[in-house]
Amino acid sequence: MIIDEPLIHFYKKEGFNKENIQAYEVGEKYTAVILRNGNIGVCSNLQTDVTADVFENENIDLTNLSHRIAYNAYLNASFNYENKYESNLDIFDHIDFGKKTNIVMVGYFKPLVKKFVSAGINLHIFDKVEKGNTLSPLDEMNQYLQKASTLILTSTSIFNNTFFGYSKTHPGKLQYLSAWAFIHTSS
Numbered sequence: 001m002i003i004d005e006p007l008i009h010f011y012k013k014e015g016f017n018k019e020n021i022q023a024y025e026v027g028e029k030y031t032a033v034i035l036r037n038g039n040i041g042v043c044s045n046l047q048t049d050v051t052a053d054v055f056e057n058e059n060i061d062l063t064n065l066s067h068r069i070a071y072n073a074y075l076n077a078s079f080n081y082e083n084k085y086e087s088n089l090d091i092f093d094h095i096d097f098g099k100k101t102n103i104v105m106v107g108y109f110k111p112l113v114k115k116f117v118s119a120g121i122n123l124h125i126f127d128k129v130e131k132g133n134t135l136s137p138l139d140e141m142n143q144y145l146q147k148a149s150t151l152i153l154t155s156t157s158i159f160n161n162t163f164f165g166y167s168k169t170h171p172g173k174l175q176y177l178s179a180w181a182f183i184h185t186s187s
Contacts (some may be wrong), residue, residue, distance in 0.1 A: 005158075006158050006159060007062050007068055007071060007072065007075075008062055010063060010075055011060060011071070014075070014078065016059075016060050017058075018055060018056070018057070018058060019036075020035050020036055020078075021033055021034070021035060021036070021042050021055060021074070022034045022035060022036045022038075023134060024052065024055045024070075024073075026045075026050045026051070026052050027045070027047055027069075028045070029044065030042045030043065030044055030045060030073075031045055031050050031069050031070055031073045032073060033070075033073045033076075033077045034077065035077045035078065035165040039076060039077045039078065039080070039081050040077055041072075041073045041075065041077025041078065041080060042073055042076060043069045043070070043073040043076060044069075044156065045069060045071040045123050046160075047127060047129060048065050048066060048069060049066065050066045050069050051066050051069060052070075054066065054067045054071070055070060056123070058143060065160065068160070070150060072155075072158060075130030076145075078123075088168065090121070090148030091112065092107075092115055095150075096122050097119070097150070098119065098121060100150045101149050101150050102120075102124075102144070102147050102148050102149045102150070103116075103121065103122070103123035103124070103148070103149070103150045104123065104124050104125075104126070104144050104145060104148040104150070104151050104152070104153070105123055105124070105125045105126070105142075105154070106126050106127075106141070106145075106151070106152070106153050106154065106157055107126075107127055107152045107153065107155075107157055108125055108129075108130040108132075108135065108154075109152075109155045112152070113134065120170060123139040124136045124144045124150075126138055126141045126144070128160075132140035
């Protein structure tokens with residue numbers, strides 16, 4: 001059971017040690033971290049001006065979006081290599097979305113949306129940054145969240161600190177399926 005939002009949980013459990021970092025790069029679109037053991041982690045900046053000061057300090061301010069992005073990249077470098085993934089890890093192999101109704105995706109994850117469209121499965125997509133006719137209006141998100149049988153939260157919701165709020169609006173079991181999405185489904 002998750003009591004804290006994910007980054008706070010991992011900060012309390014694992015901390016942050018800048019001495020583990022061999023190099024880092026803050027780019028226009030991504031922040032990358034290379035650890036001394038050679039592991040690499042990245043996190044999308046998504047129109048956020050990430051500052052490198054987080055890598056120069058021992059303290060992470062998880063109320064600061066720039067620090068959240070940098071810490072997310074650090075965690076990705078720290079833990080992504082511990083998982084042994086199947087060669088073809090596909091969320092559609094784990095959940096039969098065709099049997100679900102009222103599917104809501106928070107954060108536009110284009111490759112996954114294409115799979116839903118190809119399978120002829122309807123879903124409601126909400127995103128704070130992306131625009132387009134496939135997205136539902138943000139002012140309708142809360143009403144759709146309340147009715148959702150399946151909630152897909154992209155990893156962006158972790159670093160922008162909206163994950164915990166969304167997962168609380170839909171009580172029940174939250175299942176982590178991949179590095180890209182958290183899925184909540186009611187039976």
